[in-house]
Amino acid sequence: MISDKFLKGRRGAALTSAERAEIEAAVSEIKTIPPRTLFVEAGEPLRRSALVVEGMMCRYIDDRDGLRQLVALHLPGDFIDLPSFALGYLEHNIASLTQTTIAIVPHDKIRTLNANAELGRKLWFATLLDAAMHRVWLFRLGRLDAMGRVAHFLCETNARMFAVGLSDGRRFALDLTQNDLAEICGVTSIHMNRILRQLREEGLCTYRSSFVEILQPELLAARGQFDATYLYLDEATARST
Amino acid sequence: MISDKFLKGRRGAALTSAERAEIEAAVSEIKTIPPRTLFVEAGEPLRRSALVVEGMMCRYIDDRDGLRQLVALHLPGDFIDLPSFALGYLEHNIASLTQTTIAIVPHDKIRTLNANAELGRKLWFATLLDAAMHRVWLFRLGRLDAMGRVAHFLCETNARMFAVGLSDGRRFALDLTQNDLAEICGVTSIHMNRILRQLREEGLCTYRSSFVEILQPELLAARGQFDATYLYLDEATARST
């Protein structure tokens, strides 16, 4: 099912099967995007939103020299484009990282979904989750050193992947280059390489061949001052990570 | 009028006088908060939201040692608490910086406002503006050096203050300590002091006795790679800054 993972494992926003059916019915098209492909460009007028079904996408802002800061990472279940419904266009770019399958939902269909007050609240909720994650990313960049940032990011991604069934709680596939991680954590890719080595040497976690394994979850979380509250996970999901 | 500044100067979201009246009618209480006072604590269940009428507030996340990272600064016209309507509680703290006047709107009234589809979209829009600002703050922390961060922040705040009539385009009151600025920009307050001196010495801008004066707007914007697109200002407002 296309919308299986949308809001999955999130507290107070579980979709009823009727709501899920409404969303499924609103999908106009399924699309596959190759890896590393621009999907939405900043400023481009948008008349549709997209739900990630499979793969990974990211939002980013370019600096003057073409270097980019990733401001969000999107997994299956994320309704990436939803803000464009109310904003009309986005101020940042969205691109695929891996090969990605997305479900397109035209804005006029979203308007219809929104007419259902409870479903409307849940769509709003989904965009607020993104904002909450943005705030914690700000904390990460503003208050943590490089190793803390990486530790925090890996804990977060593990928790999110677990919520949608893509992590067993300690191990998950993450097909990003060290440079991608660097663009997320606001460090150079060379420094990212050093940090990953340190994490490995200290036995906290490993990141090899696109696969993350968290060896000491408590220590890693402590190193990154990670606290999952902001993910608004439901109790069952929160307990298991 | 209480809601005068809400969404003022923002593209595609100007309130009609009827919508404004609806919001005014939803206000249950006007409150004054002393400077430097906690207003909402992370995790606290909320049944009301608040609109800043006068003064300045901030959102922040504490680290392990009690140091904080500011993740948003709120001016008059900002509906600070709106996310709590859909989320139920917040994952960060909100506190006043200066003495602040706020208008309280109970959540059940927001539910009523939301029943008006167009007004509902504008409330959603307001929370998406915050998210857009979060993303640009991420860019600031992740990609700019300390001076760039300060330059960017001052340009942003000038533009926002101008949009609500609190800056003449170059000068505005900003009653923050250097430590507050440091908590926004993710540097130490000592370093912030040095950066402000450099900005002064280079003739880009001055920050003295709670008052910012931008001397060379173009150069300051260039130094901070500031581009106001993400503020979704309407054309008249954007032209003037």
Added chain:
DNA sequence: CGATCGATTGATTTTTGTCAAAGACGGTGG
């Protein structure tokens, strides 16, 4: 008037970035 808070400055250390180069790995085409 002493006390407190914020601003300021200098000296030093730590962290991270920059530059340069080499190694690993997978895919392609001869």
Added chain:
DNA sequence: CCACCGTCTTTGACAAAAATCAATCGATCG
């Protein structure tokens, strides 16, 4: 099959940016 190529990873040496430590100064407040 293998040589070549590009991309990603890894490492070392050095430079730059920012943090830390230690004081002093100035204004405000009870």
